[in-house]
Amino acid sequence: MKLLITGCHGLVGTNIIPALSSHFDIVPLDIEEWDITDRNAGEYILLNHKPQFIINLAAMTDVDGCEDRQEMAQKINSDGPATVAELCKMFHIPLIHFSTDYVFDGEKAFPYTEEDMPHPMSVYGATKLSGERRIQEIHPLSIIIRAQWIYGHGGDNFISKVTRIAQETGAARVVNDQWGAPTYARDLAEPIRRLVETGKPGIYHIANSGSCSWYEFTKEIFSCLNIDVPLAPIPSSLLDRKAKRPRYAVFDCSKIQREIGVTMRTWQEALQEYIGNQ
Numbered sequence: 001m002k003l004l005i006t007g008c009h010g011l012v013g014t015n016i017i018p019a020l021s022s023h024f025d026i027v028p029l030d031i032e033e034w035d036i037t038d039r040n041a042g043e044y045i046l047l048n049h050k051p052q053f054i055i056n057l058a059a060m061t062d063v064d065g066c067e068d069r070q071e072m073a074q075k076i077n078s079d080g081p082a083t084v085a086e087l088c089k090m091f092h093i094p095l096i097h098f099s100t101d102y103v104f105d106g107e108k109a110f111p112y113t114e115e116d117m118p119h120p121m122s123v124y125g126a127t128k129l130s131g132e133r134r135i136q137e138i139h140p141l142s143i144i145i146r147a148q149w150i151y152g153h154g155g156d157n158f159i160s161k162v163t164r165i166a167q168e169t170g171a172a173r174v175v176n177d178q179w180g181a182p183t184y185a186r187d188l189a190e191p192i193r194r195l196v197e198t199g200k201p202g203i204y205h206i207a208n209s210g211s212c213s214w215y216e217f218t219k220e221i222f223s224c225l226n227i228d229v230p231l232a233p234i235p236s237s238l239l240d241r242k243a244k245r246p247r248y249a250v251f252d253c254s255k256i257q258r259e260i261g262v263t264m265r266t267w268q269e270a271l272q273e274y275i276g277n278q
C-alpha cells in the first residue's frame with residue numbers, strides 16, 4: 001500500500017518512517033515538496049503519486065510561537081489540514097491526522113478519554129482543535145490521533161535539552177505541576193500501522209502508558225544516564241511562558257486497546273530503549 005506522509009522531516013516522521021517502510025511503500029514529503037496550505041500543489045501531488053493513504057504530520061508546533069503568530073498558526077494547523085481533508089475526500093483517500101493533548105485544559109483529575117470535551121488554553125491547542133473539527137466535517141471517515149510529550153531520535157527534544165543543561169550548568173530545574181505520559185516517537189509506528197490496516201475512523205488517544213510530571217520524567221532520565229546533579233522541582237509559573245499548558249494531560253488509551261488491539265508499553269520501558277539506542 002502506498003502511504004504519503006506530510007511533514008516527514010519532523011520529530012514524528014523521522015522516527016516512524018523507518019518502521020513503517022517495512023510494511024508500506026512510503027512517499028515522504030515536507031514543506032519543500034508540499035506546503036499543505038497549497039491546494040493546487042496538493043492536487044498535482046496526489047494525481048502524480050496516487051497514494052492509497054495519507055498521514056498528515058505537518059504542523060506549526062512552536063507552542064509559544066503560535067501565540068505571537070496566530071494567523072500563521074491558524075493557516076498551518078487548521079486551514080492546511082482542511083485542505084488535505086478536501087483533497088482526500090475528492091480522491092477517496094483515507095486520512096490519518098495528528099493532533100495533541102493541548103486541545104484539553106488539563107483541569108480534569110483523571111485520564112482524558114476521546115469523549116471528553118476539549119477546551120484549549122493556547123493558540124496552538126485552539127488551532128489544532130479547529131483542524132480536527134474541520135477534518136471531521138469535511139472527511140468524516142478520517143482518523144485523528146491525539147499524541148503527547150513525544151521524544152525521539154533526530155534533532156533536539158526535551159531529553160537532549162535537559163541533559164545538556166545539566167552537563168553545562170551542573171544543575172537542573174524542572175516543572176513539577178504538569179502531568180502527562182512521555183511517549184517514544186518510534187512506539188507510534190505500530191498503532192499507526194494497525195490504524196492504516198483497519199481504517200477505523202474516529203479519534204484515538206495514543207501515548208506510552210503510565211504518567212509523570214516533567215520533574216519525575218527528568219529524574220528517570222538522569223537515573224538512566226547516571227547524571228548526578230542537583231535537580232529542583234519548580235512551579236510552571238516560574239518559567240513565564242507565553243502559552244498556557246494543560247496541568248494534567250494524561251490520556252486514557254483504552255480505546256486503541258479495544259479497537260485495534262494495541263497496548264502501549266510503559267513510558268519507563270520506552271525511555272530505557274531510547275537511551276540504549278542513542
Ligand SMILES: NC(=O)c1ccc[n+]([C@@H]2O[C@H](COP(=O)([O-])OP(=O)(O)OC[C@H]3O[C@@H](n4cnc5c(N)ncnc54)[C@H](OP(=O)(O)O)[C@@H]3O)[C@@H](O)[C@H]2O)c1
Nearest residue numbers: 007010011012031035036058059061098099100147148150
Ligand atoms: N512533538 C510532540 O510532542 C507532539 C505532541 C502532540 C502532538 N503532536 C503533533 O504531531 C504532529 C507531528 O509533530 P512533530 O513533533 O513531528 O512536529 P515537527 O517536528 O514540528 O514537524 C512538523 C513538520 O511539518 C513541517 N511543516 C510545517 N509547516 C508545514 C506546511 N505548511 N506544509 C508542510 N509541512 C509543514 C515542518 O517543517 P519546518 O520544520 O520547516 O517548519 C516539520 O518538518 C503534529 O501534528 C503535532 O501537532 C506532536
